[in-house]
Amino acid sequence: MSITVETYPTLREAASAMRDGTRFLGGGTMVVRGLNFGAQTYDRVVRSTDAALRDIRSDGTGLHIGAGVTMAQIMQTASTDFLAPVARAVGGPAVRNMATVGGNLFARAPYGDFGTALLALDATVQMADGQSLAIETFYAHRAGSRGLVAAVTVPRPASGAxxxxxxxxxxxxxxxxxxxxxxxxxxxxxxxxxxxxxxxxxxxxxxxxxxxxxxxxxxxxxxxxxxxxxxxxxxxxxxxxxxxxxxxxxxxxxxxxxxxxxxxx
Ligand SMILES: Cc1cc2nc3c(=O)[nH]c(=O)nc-3n(C[C@H](O)[C@H](O)[C@H](O)COP(=O)(O)OP(=O)(O)OC[C@H]3O[C@@H](n4cnc5c(N)ncnc54)[C@H](O)[C@@H]3O)c2cc1C
Structure with missing residues:
Protein backbone atom coordinates (compact mmCIF):
# COMPACT_ATOMS: atom_id res chain seq x y z
CA MET A 1 0.00 0.00 0.00
CA SER A 2 1.41 3.43 -0.86
CA ILE A 3 1.21 6.20 1.73
CA THR A 4 0.65 9.89 0.96
CA VAL A 5 2.16 12.46 3.33
CA GLU A 6 1.01 16.08 3.04
CA THR A 7 2.60 19.00 4.89
CA TYR A 8 0.77 22.27 5.55
CA PRO A 9 2.24 25.54 6.89
CA THR A 10 -0.70 26.20 9.22
CA LEU A 11 -2.76 23.93 11.43
CA ARG A 12 -5.96 25.41 9.98
CA GLU A 13 -4.95 24.27 6.48
CA ALA A 14 -4.05 20.86 7.85
CA ALA A 15 -7.46 20.70 9.55
CA SER A 16 -9.20 21.49 6.24
CA ALA A 17 -7.30 18.63 4.62
CA MET A 18 -8.56 16.00 7.09
CA ARG A 19 -11.01 13.40 5.77
CA ASP A 20 -11.76 9.67 6.07
CA GLY A 21 -8.68 7.48 5.67
CA THR A 22 -6.40 10.27 6.97
CA ARG A 23 -4.43 10.60 10.21
CA PHE A 24 -2.88 13.77 11.57
CA LEU A 25 0.78 13.24 12.42
CA GLY A 26 1.90 14.55 15.81
CA GLY A 27 5.18 12.97 16.88
CA GLY A 28 4.16 9.80 15.05
CA THR A 29 4.91 7.30 17.82
CA MET A 30 1.53 5.67 17.22
CA VAL A 31 0.71 6.77 13.66
CA VAL A 32 4.02 5.60 12.19
CA ARG A 33 3.98 2.44 14.28
CA GLY A 34 0.53 1.76 12.80
CA LEU A 35 1.89 2.20 9.27
CA ASN A 36 4.88 0.01 10.02
CA PHE A 37 2.54 -2.71 11.26
CA GLY A 38 0.38 -2.41 8.15
CA ALA A 39 -2.55 -0.31 9.40
CA GLN A 40 -5.41 -0.80 7.01
CA THR A 41 -7.55 2.16 8.09
CA TYR A 42 -5.42 5.04 6.75
CA ASP A 43 -3.11 5.61 3.82
CA ARG A 44 -2.88 9.39 3.98
CA VAL A 45 -1.01 11.34 6.64
CA VAL A 46 -1.35 15.09 7.18
CA ARG A 47 1.17 17.13 9.16
CA SER A 48 1.79 20.79 9.87
CA THR A 49 4.95 22.85 10.36
CA ASP A 50 2.98 25.58 12.19
CA ALA A 51 5.44 26.99 14.79
CA ALA A 52 2.53 27.73 17.16
CA LEU A 53 2.22 23.98 17.75
CA ARG A 54 5.50 24.08 19.72
CA ASP A 55 4.62 27.15 21.81
CA ILE A 56 4.68 27.15 25.60
CA ARG A 57 3.65 30.46 27.22
CA SER A 58 1.73 31.86 30.15
CA ASP A 59 -1.51 33.69 29.49
CA GLY A 60 -4.22 35.09 31.80
CA THR A 61 -5.81 31.70 32.49
CA GLY A 62 -2.69 29.59 32.89
CA LEU A 63 -0.14 27.87 30.74
CA HIS A 64 -0.74 27.57 27.02
CA ILE A 65 0.94 24.42 25.67
CA GLY A 66 0.90 23.82 21.91
CA ALA A 67 -0.33 20.40 20.79
CA GLY A 68 3.02 19.68 19.14
CA VAL A 69 5.04 20.18 22.34
CA THR A 70 6.89 16.96 23.14
CA MET A 71 7.30 15.22 26.48
CA ALA A 72 11.04 16.04 26.30
CA GLN A 73 10.20 19.74 25.83
CA ILE A 74 7.87 19.65 28.87
CA MET A 75 10.72 18.20 30.93
CA GLN A 76 13.15 20.89 29.76
CA THR A 77 10.91 23.94 30.27
CA ALA A 78 10.90 25.76 33.61
CA SER A 79 7.26 26.88 33.46
CA THR A 80 6.02 23.28 33.00
CA ASP A 81 8.02 21.93 35.96
CA PHE A 82 4.90 20.58 37.71
CA LEU A 83 4.19 18.41 34.63
CA ALA A 84 7.77 17.15 34.26
CA PRO A 85 7.23 14.00 36.40
CA VAL A 86 4.26 13.09 34.20
CA ALA A 87 6.19 13.65 30.95
CA ARG A 88 9.09 11.61 32.37
CA ALA A 89 6.70 8.70 32.96
CA VAL A 90 5.83 8.43 29.24
CA GLY A 91 7.84 5.71 27.47
CA GLY A 92 11.64 5.84 27.20
CA PRO A 93 13.83 8.71 25.94
CA ALA A 94 13.27 7.98 22.23
CA VAL A 95 9.48 8.02 22.68
CA ARG A 96 9.58 11.18 24.81
CA ASN A 97 11.59 13.01 22.14
CA MET A 98 8.74 12.47 19.66
CA ALA A 99 5.54 11.97 21.70
CA THR A 100 3.39 15.11 21.74
CA VAL A 101 0.83 16.50 24.14
CA GLY A 102 -1.80 16.51 21.36
CA GLY A 103 -1.10 12.87 20.47
CA ASN A 104 -1.36 11.83 24.11
CA LEU A 105 -4.95 13.12 24.20
CA PHE A 106 -5.82 10.54 21.53
CA ALA A 107 -3.87 7.64 23.02
CA ARG A 108 -5.94 4.61 23.91
CA ALA A 109 -5.70 2.89 27.30
CA PRO A 110 -3.34 1.86 28.79
CA TYR A 111 -1.65 4.95 27.28
CA GLY A 112 -2.72 8.53 27.96
CA ASP A 113 -0.72 9.33 31.11
CA PHE A 114 -0.26 12.99 30.21
CA GLY A 115 -3.95 13.42 29.39
CA THR A 116 -4.80 11.95 32.81
CA ALA A 117 -2.78 14.72 34.47
CA LEU A 118 -4.46 17.35 32.28
CA LEU A 119 -7.86 15.99 33.32
CA ALA A 120 -7.04 16.36 37.03
CA LEU A 121 -5.83 19.89 36.36
CA ASP A 122 -9.08 20.93 34.61
CA ALA A 123 -7.26 21.80 31.38
CA THR A 124 -9.05 23.31 28.41
CA VAL A 125 -8.52 21.89 24.93
CA GLN A 126 -8.21 24.46 22.13
CA MET A 127 -9.33 23.04 18.80
CA ALA A 128 -7.96 24.21 15.44
CA ASP A 129 -11.41 25.54 14.48
CA GLY A 130 -11.31 27.95 17.44
CA GLN A 131 -13.56 25.95 19.81
CA SER A 132 -12.48 25.63 23.46
CA LEU A 133 -13.56 22.47 25.22
CA ALA A 134 -13.26 21.49 28.87
CA ILE A 135 -11.01 18.43 28.76
CA GLU A 136 -13.76 16.22 30.21
CA THR A 137 -16.06 17.23 27.33
CA PHE A 138 -13.24 16.62 24.88
CA TYR A 139 -12.78 13.08 26.19
CA ALA A 140 -16.52 12.39 26.20
CA HIS A 141 -16.64 13.16 22.45
CA ARG A 142 -13.21 11.91 21.44
CA ALA A 143 -14.34 8.71 19.74
CA GLY A 144 -14.93 9.47 16.08
CA SER A 145 -13.70 13.08 16.35
CA ARG A 146 -11.71 14.30 13.37
CA GLY A 147 -11.04 17.77 14.79
CA LEU A 148 -7.42 18.81 15.30
CA VAL A 149 -6.16 20.02 18.66
CA ALA A 150 -4.16 23.25 18.55
CA ALA A 151 -3.19 23.54 22.23
CA VAL A 152 -4.19 22.94 25.81
CA THR A 153 -4.50 25.57 28.54
CA VAL A 154 -3.59 24.40 32.02
CA PRO A 155 -4.14 26.36 35.22
CA ARG A 156 -0.94 26.26 37.27
CA PRO A 157 -1.57 24.41 40.57
CA ALA A 158 -0.38 25.82 43.89
CA SER A 159 2.96 24.43 44.98
CA GLY A 160 2.57 20.84 46.24
CA ALA A 161 -1.13 20.63 45.28
C1 LIG B 1 7.22 2.09 22.90
C2 LIG B 1 6.08 3.04 23.28
C3 LIG B 1 5.92 3.38 24.61
C4 LIG B 1 4.87 4.24 24.97
N1 LIG B 1 4.73 4.55 26.30
C5 LIG B 1 3.73 5.39 26.67
C6 LIG B 1 3.55 5.72 28.04
O1 LIG B 1 4.30 5.28 28.93
N2 LIG B 1 2.53 6.57 28.36
C7 LIG B 1 1.68 7.09 27.41
O2 LIG B 1 0.78 7.86 27.76
N3 LIG B 1 1.83 6.79 26.11
C8 LIG B 1 2.82 5.96 25.71
N4 LIG B 1 2.98 5.63 24.40
C9 LIG B 1 1.99 6.11 23.44
C10 LIG B 1 2.38 7.41 22.70
O3 LIG B 1 3.76 7.47 22.45
C11 LIG B 1 2.01 8.67 23.50
O4 LIG B 1 0.67 8.59 23.95
C12 LIG B 1 2.22 9.95 22.70
O5 LIG B 1 1.99 11.10 23.51
C13 LIG B 1 1.39 10.04 21.44
O6 LIG B 1 1.77 11.24 20.80
P1 LIG B 1 2.31 11.30 19.28
O7 LIG B 1 2.55 12.73 19.00
O8 LIG B 1 3.43 10.39 19.04
O9 LIG B 1 1.02 10.77 18.54
P2 LIG B 1 0.86 10.34 17.01
O10 LIG B 1 1.35 8.95 16.83
O11 LIG B 1 1.40 11.37 16.10
O12 LIG B 1 -0.72 10.37 16.94
C14 LIG B 1 -1.53 9.55 17.77
C15 LIG B 1 -3.00 9.85 17.46
O13 LIG B 1 -3.31 11.19 17.85
C16 LIG B 1 -3.75 11.95 16.72
N5 LIG B 1 -3.19 13.29 16.88
C17 LIG B 1 -1.90 13.63 17.16
N6 LIG B 1 -1.81 14.97 17.30
C18 LIG B 1 -3.05 15.48 17.11
C19 LIG B 1 -3.59 16.80 17.13
N7 LIG B 1 -2.84 17.88 17.38
N8 LIG B 1 -4.92 16.95 16.87
C20 LIG B 1 -5.69 15.87 16.62
N9 LIG B 1 -5.24 14.59 16.59
C21 LIG B 1 -3.93 14.41 16.83
C22 LIG B 1 -3.19 11.22 15.51
O14 LIG B 1 -3.90 11.49 14.35
C23 LIG B 1 -3.31 9.77 15.96
O15 LIG B 1 -4.64 9.33 15.78
C24 LIG B 1 4.01 4.78 23.99
C25 LIG B 1 4.21 4.43 22.65
C26 LIG B 1 5.22 3.59 22.29
C27 LIG B 1 5.42 3.27 20.83
Whole structure:
Protein backbone atom coordinates (compact mmCIF):
# COMPACT_ATOMS: atom_id res chain seq x y z
CA MET A 1 0.00 0.00 0.00
CA SER A 2 1.41 3.43 -0.86
CA ILE A 3 1.21 6.20 1.73
CA THR A 4 0.65 9.89 0.96
CA VAL A 5 2.16 12.46 3.33
CA GLU A 6 1.01 16.08 3.04
CA THR A 7 2.60 19.00 4.89
CA TYR A 8 0.77 22.27 5.55
CA PRO A 9 2.24 25.54 6.89
CA THR A 10 -0.70 26.20 9.22
CA LEU A 11 -2.76 23.93 11.43
CA ARG A 12 -5.96 25.41 9.98
CA GLU A 13 -4.95 24.27 6.48
CA ALA A 14 -4.05 20.86 7.85
CA ALA A 15 -7.46 20.70 9.55
CA SER A 16 -9.20 21.49 6.24
CA ALA A 17 -7.30 18.63 4.62
CA MET A 18 -8.56 16.00 7.09
CA ARG A 19 -11.01 13.40 5.77
CA ASP A 20 -11.76 9.67 6.07
CA GLY A 21 -8.68 7.48 5.67
CA THR A 22 -6.40 10.27 6.97
CA ARG A 23 -4.43 10.60 10.21
CA PHE A 24 -2.88 13.77 11.57
CA LEU A 25 0.78 13.24 12.42
CA GLY A 26 1.90 14.55 15.81
CA GLY A 27 5.18 12.97 16.88
CA GLY A 28 4.16 9.80 15.05
CA THR A 29 4.91 7.30 17.82
CA MET A 30 1.53 5.67 17.22
CA VAL A 31 0.71 6.77 13.66
CA VAL A 32 4.02 5.60 12.19
CA ARG A 33 3.98 2.44 14.28
CA GLY A 34 0.53 1.76 12.80
CA LEU A 35 1.89 2.20 9.27
CA ASN A 36 4.88 0.01 10.02
CA PHE A 37 2.54 -2.71 11.26
CA GLY A 38 0.38 -2.41 8.15
CA ALA A 39 -2.55 -0.31 9.40
CA GLN A 40 -5.41 -0.80 7.01
CA THR A 41 -7.55 2.16 8.09
CA TYR A 42 -5.42 5.04 6.75
CA ASP A 43 -3.11 5.61 3.82
CA ARG A 44 -2.88 9.39 3.98
CA VAL A 45 -1.01 11.34 6.64
CA VAL A 46 -1.35 15.09 7.18
CA ARG A 47 1.17 17.13 9.16
CA SER A 48 1.79 20.79 9.87
CA THR A 49 4.95 22.85 10.36
CA ASP A 50 2.98 25.58 12.19
CA ALA A 51 5.44 26.99 14.79
CA ALA A 52 2.53 27.73 17.16
CA LEU A 53 2.22 23.98 17.75
CA ARG A 54 5.50 24.08 19.72
CA ASP A 55 4.62 27.15 21.81
CA ILE A 56 4.68 27.15 25.60
CA ARG A 57 3.65 30.46 27.22
CA SER A 58 1.73 31.86 30.15
CA ASP A 59 -1.51 33.69 29.49
CA GLY A 60 -4.22 35.09 31.80
CA THR A 61 -5.81 31.70 32.49
CA GLY A 62 -2.69 29.59 32.89
CA LEU A 63 -0.14 27.87 30.74
CA HIS A 64 -0.74 27.57 27.02
CA ILE A 65 0.94 24.42 25.67
CA GLY A 66 0.90 23.82 21.91
CA ALA A 67 -0.33 20.40 20.79
CA GLY A 68 3.02 19.68 19.14
CA VAL A 69 5.04 20.18 22.34
CA THR A 70 6.89 16.96 23.14
CA MET A 71 7.30 15.22 26.48
CA ALA A 72 11.04 16.04 26.30
CA GLN A 73 10.20 19.74 25.83
CA ILE A 74 7.87 19.65 28.87
CA MET A 75 10.72 18.20 30.93
CA GLN A 76 13.15 20.89 29.76
CA THR A 77 10.91 23.94 30.27
CA ALA A 78 10.90 25.76 33.61
CA SER A 79 7.26 26.88 33.46
CA THR A 80 6.02 23.28 33.00
CA ASP A 81 8.02 21.93 35.96
CA PHE A 82 4.90 20.58 37.71
CA LEU A 83 4.19 18.41 34.63
CA ALA A 84 7.77 17.15 34.26
CA PRO A 85 7.23 14.00 36.40
CA VAL A 86 4.26 13.09 34.20
CA ALA A 87 6.19 13.65 30.95
CA ARG A 88 9.09 11.61 32.37
CA ALA A 89 6.70 8.70 32.96
CA VAL A 90 5.83 8.43 29.24
CA GLY A 91 7.84 5.71 27.47
CA GLY A 92 11.64 5.84 27.20
CA PRO A 93 13.83 8.71 25.94
CA ALA A 94 13.27 7.98 22.23
CA VAL A 95 9.48 8.02 22.68
CA ARG A 96 9.58 11.18 24.81
CA ASN A 97 11.59 13.01 22.14
CA MET A 98 8.74 12.47 19.66
CA ALA A 99 5.54 11.97 21.70
CA THR A 100 3.39 15.11 21.74
CA VAL A 101 0.83 16.50 24.14
CA GLY A 102 -1.80 16.51 21.36
CA GLY A 103 -1.10 12.87 20.47
CA ASN A 104 -1.36 11.83 24.11
CA LEU A 105 -4.95 13.12 24.20
CA PHE A 106 -5.82 10.54 21.53
CA ALA A 107 -3.87 7.64 23.02
CA ARG A 108 -5.94 4.61 23.91
CA ALA A 109 -5.70 2.89 27.30
CA PRO A 110 -3.34 1.86 28.79
CA TYR A 111 -1.65 4.95 27.28
CA GLY A 112 -2.72 8.53 27.96
CA ASP A 113 -0.72 9.33 31.11
CA PHE A 114 -0.26 12.99 30.21
CA GLY A 115 -3.95 13.42 29.39
CA THR A 116 -4.80 11.95 32.81
CA ALA A 117 -2.78 14.72 34.47
CA LEU A 118 -4.46 17.35 32.28
CA LEU A 119 -7.86 15.99 33.32
CA ALA A 120 -7.04 16.36 37.03
CA LEU A 121 -5.83 19.89 36.36
CA ASP A 122 -9.08 20.93 34.61
CA ALA A 123 -7.26 21.80 31.38
CA THR A 124 -9.05 23.31 28.41
CA VAL A 125 -8.52 21.89 24.93
CA GLN A 126 -8.21 24.46 22.13
CA MET A 127 -9.33 23.04 18.80
CA ALA A 128 -7.96 24.21 15.44
CA ASP A 129 -11.41 25.54 14.48
CA GLY A 130 -11.31 27.95 17.44
CA GLN A 131 -13.56 25.95 19.81
CA SER A 132 -12.48 25.63 23.46
CA LEU A 133 -13.56 22.47 25.22
CA ALA A 134 -13.26 21.49 28.87
CA ILE A 135 -11.01 18.43 28.76
CA GLU A 136 -13.76 16.22 30.21
CA THR A 137 -16.06 17.23 27.33
CA PHE A 138 -13.24 16.62 24.88
CA TYR A 139 -12.78 13.08 26.19
CA ALA A 140 -16.52 12.39 26.20
CA HIS A 141 -16.64 13.16 22.45
CA ARG A 142 -13.21 11.91 21.44
CA ALA A 143 -14.34 8.71 19.74
CA GLY A 144 -14.93 9.47 16.08
CA SER A 145 -13.70 13.08 16.35
CA ARG A 146 -11.71 14.30 13.37
CA GLY A 147 -11.04 17.77 14.79
CA LEU A 148 -7.42 18.81 15.30
CA VAL A 149 -6.16 20.02 18.66
CA ALA A 150 -4.16 23.25 18.55
CA ALA A 151 -3.19 23.54 22.23
CA VAL A 152 -4.19 22.94 25.81
CA THR A 153 -4.50 25.57 28.54
CA VAL A 154 -3.59 24.40 32.02
CA PRO A 155 -4.14 26.36 35.22
CA ARG A 156 -0.94 26.26 37.27
CA PRO A 157 -1.57 24.41 40.57
CA ALA A 158 -0.38 25.82 43.89
CA SER A 159 2.96 24.43 44.98
CA GLY A 160 2.57 20.84 46.24
CA ALA A 161 -1.13 20.63 45.28
CA UNK A 162 -0.58 18.36 42.27
CA UNK A 163 0.45 14.71 42.62
CA UNK A 164 0.92 11.95 40.05
CA UNK A 165 1.63 8.25 40.34
CA UNK A 166 2.08 5.69 37.58
CA UNK A 167 1.95 1.99 38.38
CA UNK A 168 3.82 -0.27 35.93
CA UNK A 169 5.23 -3.75 35.83
CA UNK A 170 8.54 -2.58 34.37
CA UNK A 171 10.10 0.58 35.73
CA UNK A 172 10.82 3.20 34.62
CA UNK A 173 9.14 2.93 31.22
CA UNK A 174 6.38 0.33 31.17
CA UNK A 175 2.82 1.15 30.15
CA UNK A 176 0.36 1.93 32.93
CA UNK A 177 -1.40 -0.74 34.92
CA UNK A 178 -3.02 2.45 36.02
CA UNK A 179 -2.01 6.00 36.75
CA UNK A 180 -3.53 8.53 39.11
CA UNK A 181 -3.36 12.31 38.98
CA UNK A 182 -4.63 14.33 41.93
CA UNK A 183 -5.13 18.07 42.26
CA UNK A 184 -5.62 18.77 45.96
CA UNK A 185 -6.16 22.47 46.62
CA UNK A 186 -6.86 23.79 50.10
CA UNK A 187 -3.85 22.89 52.23
CA UNK A 188 -4.83 21.17 55.49
CA UNK A 189 -8.54 20.82 54.51
CA UNK A 190 -9.08 19.84 50.87
CA UNK A 191 -11.47 21.92 48.80
CA UNK A 192 -12.30 21.26 45.12
CA UNK A 193 -10.23 18.08 44.70
CA UNK A 194 -9.81 16.49 41.29
CA UNK A 195 -8.88 12.81 40.96
CA UNK A 196 -8.25 11.34 37.51
CA UNK A 197 -7.41 7.73 36.70
CA UNK A 198 -5.65 6.54 33.54
CA UNK A 199 -5.94 2.98 32.16
CA UNK A 200 -9.12 2.56 34.23
CA UNK A 201 -11.44 3.14 31.26
CA UNK A 202 -11.32 3.80 27.51
CA UNK A 203 -10.21 7.40 28.25
CA UNK A 204 -8.84 8.96 31.44
CA UNK A 205 -11.76 9.26 33.89
CA UNK A 206 -12.51 11.34 36.97
CA UNK A 207 -13.52 9.65 40.23
CA UNK A 208 -16.19 12.19 41.11
CA UNK A 209 -17.62 10.53 44.22
CA UNK A 210 -14.16 10.28 45.69
CA UNK A 211 -13.51 13.94 44.83
CA UNK A 212 -16.68 14.93 46.70
CA UNK A 213 -15.69 12.71 49.64
CA UNK A 214 -12.45 14.68 49.99
CA UNK A 215 -14.22 18.02 50.33
CA UNK A 216 -13.29 19.45 53.73
CA UNK A 217 -11.25 16.33 54.56
CA UNK A 218 -7.75 16.20 55.96
CA UNK A 219 -5.20 14.05 54.13
CA UNK A 220 -4.91 11.48 56.91
CA UNK A 221 -6.13 7.85 57.06
CA UNK A 222 -9.53 8.76 58.54
CA UNK A 223 -10.04 11.78 56.27
CA UNK A 224 -9.44 9.89 53.03
CA UNK A 225 -11.32 6.65 53.86
CA UNK A 226 -14.60 7.58 52.16
CA UNK A 227 -12.70 8.62 49.04
CA UNK A 228 -11.01 5.20 48.96
CA UNK A 229 -14.36 3.43 49.46
CA UNK A 230 -15.93 5.27 46.50
CA UNK A 231 -13.01 5.77 44.11
CA UNK A 232 -13.95 2.90 41.78
CA UNK A 233 -17.45 4.23 41.08
CA UNK A 234 -17.67 5.37 37.47
CA UNK A 235 -14.40 3.73 36.43
CA UNK A 236 -14.45 1.06 33.73
CA UNK A 237 -11.11 -0.80 33.52
CA UNK A 238 -10.49 -3.39 30.79
CA UNK A 239 -8.55 -6.63 30.66
CA UNK A 240 -5.35 -6.39 28.65
CA UNK A 241 -1.99 -8.14 28.43
CA UNK A 242 -0.72 -6.16 31.43
CA UNK A 243 -3.51 -6.78 33.93
CA UNK A 244 -7.10 -7.88 34.28
CA UNK A 245 -9.87 -5.41 35.04
CA UNK A 246 -10.29 -7.27 38.36
CA UNK A 247 -6.66 -6.65 39.30
CA UNK A 248 -6.85 -2.99 38.35
CA UNK A 249 -9.93 -2.56 40.55
CA UNK A 250 -8.23 -4.38 43.41
CA UNK A 251 -5.10 -2.23 43.45
CA UNK A 252 -6.47 1.21 42.50
CA UNK A 253 -7.63 2.12 46.05
CA UNK A 254 -4.30 0.92 47.47
CA UNK A 255 -2.34 3.26 45.19
CA UNK A 256 -4.78 6.12 45.69
CA UNK A 257 -4.26 5.74 49.47
CA UNK A 258 -0.50 5.95 49.05
CA UNK A 259 -0.74 8.97 46.77
CA UNK A 260 -3.09 10.87 49.10
CA UNK A 261 -0.99 10.10 52.18
CA UNK A 262 2.21 11.07 50.36
CA UNK A 263 3.66 7.55 50.59
CA UNK A 264 5.88 5.89 47.97
CA UNK A 265 3.76 4.08 45.31
C1 LIG B 1 7.22 2.09 22.90
C2 LIG B 1 6.08 3.04 23.28
C3 LIG B 1 5.92 3.38 24.61
C4 LIG B 1 4.87 4.24 24.97
N1 LIG B 1 4.73 4.55 26.30
C5 LIG B 1 3.73 5.39 26.67
C6 LIG B 1 3.55 5.72 28.04
O1 LIG B 1 4.30 5.28 28.93
N2 LIG B 1 2.53 6.57 28.36
C7 LIG B 1 1.68 7.09 27.41
O2 LIG B 1 0.78 7.86 27.76
N3 LIG B 1 1.83 6.79 26.11
C8 LIG B 1 2.82 5.96 25.71
N4 LIG B 1 2.98 5.63 24.40
C9 LIG B 1 1.99 6.11 23.44
C10 LIG B 1 2.38 7.41 22.70
O3 LIG B 1 3.76 7.47 22.45
C11 LIG B 1 2.01 8.67 23.50
O4 LIG B 1 0.67 8.59 23.95
C12 LIG B 1 2.22 9.95 22.70
O5 LIG B 1 1.99 11.10 23.51
C13 LIG B 1 1.39 10.04 21.44
O6 LIG B 1 1.77 11.24 20.80
P1 LIG B 1 2.31 11.30 19.28
O7 LIG B 1 2.55 12.73 19.00
O8 LIG B 1 3.43 10.39 19.04
O9 LIG B 1 1.02 10.77 18.54
P2 LIG B 1 0.86 10.34 17.01
O10 LIG B 1 1.35 8.95 16.83
O11 LIG B 1 1.40 11.37 16.10
O12 LIG B 1 -0.72 10.37 16.94
C14 LIG B 1 -1.53 9.55 17.77
C15 LIG B 1 -3.00 9.85 17.46
O13 LIG B 1 -3.31 11.19 17.85
C16 LIG B 1 -3.75 11.95 16.72
N5 LIG B 1 -3.19 13.29 16.88
C17 LIG B 1 -1.90 13.63 17.16
N6 LIG B 1 -1.81 14.97 17.30
C18 LIG B 1 -3.05 15.48 17.11
C19 LIG B 1 -3.59 16.80 17.13
N7 LIG B 1 -2.84 17.88 17.38
N8 LIG B 1 -4.92 16.95 16.87
C20 LIG B 1 -5.69 15.87 16.62
N9 LIG B 1 -5.24 14.59 16.59
C21 LIG B 1 -3.93 14.41 16.83
C22 LIG B 1 -3.19 11.22 15.51
O14 LIG B 1 -3.90 11.49 14.35
C23 LIG B 1 -3.31 9.77 15.96
O15 LIG B 1 -4.64 9.33 15.78
C24 LIG B 1 4.01 4.78 23.99
C25 LIG B 1 4.21 4.43 22.65
C26 LIG B 1 5.22 3.59 22.29
C27 LIG B 1 5.42 3.27 20.83
Missing amino acids: FRFAKITRTRPKGASLLCIAAHLPGGTRISGARLAFGAMGPTPLRAKEAEAALDGAALDPAGIQRALDTCLNGLDPQDDALASAWYRRAVAPVHLRRLLLGEET
